[in-house]
Amino acid sequence: MRICIFGAGAIGGYMGVKLAQAGADVSLVARGPHLAAMQEKGLTLIDAEAGRTTVDVRAREKPEDLGPQDYVIVTLKAHSVPSVVPKLQPLMHPGTTIVSGVNGVPWWYFYKSGGDLEGTRLRSVDPDDVQWNGWGPERVLGCVVYPAAEVSEPGVIRHIEGNRFSLGEPDGSKSDRATALSKVLVSAGLKAPVRPRLRDEIWVKLWGNLSFNPISALTHATLDVLCNDAGTRAVARGMMLEAQTIAEKLGVKFPVSVDRRIDGGAAVGAHRTSMLQDLDAGRPMEIDALVTAVQELGQITDTPTPTVDTVLALIRLRARTAGLY
Known part of the structure; x- marks a missing residue:
């Protein structure tokens, strides 16, 4: 299972360290001084309980340097996501799952929601339907991110509290792709329940x-x-x-x-x-x-x-x- 974290800031970096420690095939997309620090010195996690840990990570600026992935976990701020839709295409193969670890109301909210509003698009989070048309909501696995963390300096993540990443299909089913990712996250010491009502x-x-x-x-x-x-x-x-x-x-x-x-x-x-x-x-x-x-x-x-x-x-x-x- 190949996993790419796109937007490896505080939350993505925290997840990246945990997955790398567990031996997962994980790569990170980042930029600027944070990327340079990760490439030069590795990625460091400071945790109140576990102390300071540094791991070597495969971090790149260009997604095309990483190749197709089975899961792309997007941990950007919501307003940054539409502009990167074309950039994620090199990470895709026909079965790639987009894990939307983005705060707020997700752009796919009314996909397979049922009722009169089924398929409604939200202009505030997906202007011009960039994500809906560029990726397709059928690729999406929802994710509610609970940890609090911050980038204390380039290449260094300070974990404040929480370790749960709840997963859920838009239609509420307990799919194979959700269960498989949950197992990997749990093996990395994270909580990753698959929820029927995400x-x-x-x-x-x-x-x-x-x-x-x-x-x-x-x-x-x-x-x-x-x-x-x-x-x-x-x-x-x-x-x-x-x-x-x-x-x-x-x-x-x-x-x-x-x-x-x-x-x-x-x-x-x-x-x-x-x-x-x-x-x-x-x-x-x-x-x-x-x-x-x-x-x-x-x-x-x-x-x-x-x-x-x-x-x-x-x-x-x-x-x-x-x-x-």
Whole structure:
């Protein structure tokens, strides 16, 4: 089984180290100083429990240098994915599976979802249907990414918490390709359950990203602060309740309450969300898949989203002011 991680930043790098340690046939696509460091010194993972580990990895900038793969795990920020669709073609053979480890509402959300919205395309996450037409949703295996990690310096990943990558077919089946990848990830010390209702998990994860990310970027507060401050907690709660109404109209079942989800965010501690990290680093901010997509789904389901709309307007302007949107 040949596995390529496309976008080997914090999450992709973390997964890459774990797979390489387990002896998997894994390669990584990256660029810039991070790539140069990996090629020169290997890829280092710093973990609170396991300490510091460095592994040699096959890392390249050009996908054509790696050849066709059985699984391509995409761990880019959502807004970066449409532009790389043509670049992934050299990694494909007829049976290649695209594992979408991207935050937010996935572009394939309504593929084999059933109901009146079957096949609906989302402009906010797949403008011009680039992914839908370029890869085809039939290649996709969904993935909800739970670990928190960051690139502390080129070639070095700091793992903060979590090791679960939930997998799921768009139609909810327990397919051979999902089961095979799950076994490989589990052998690498990761949790990789195959879920029949992955969309439920997508929304529970999205609850936090939808609210915590933009609020943190607007306030520069860490998770523990924004979840415990009465004012920002109320804003996050309002956004989550609006999202819950939308999701339940789409058939989603939430296994936890909004308040429990917020408490879970607080328990992570003084973590800087990915959107805050991007703002501080001058990188484009992941707004559309996390926030705009919820607004779009509100329009599709005829659900008012006043709190989401307000925070979206603020974070868009903050990002534009910084030249990051």
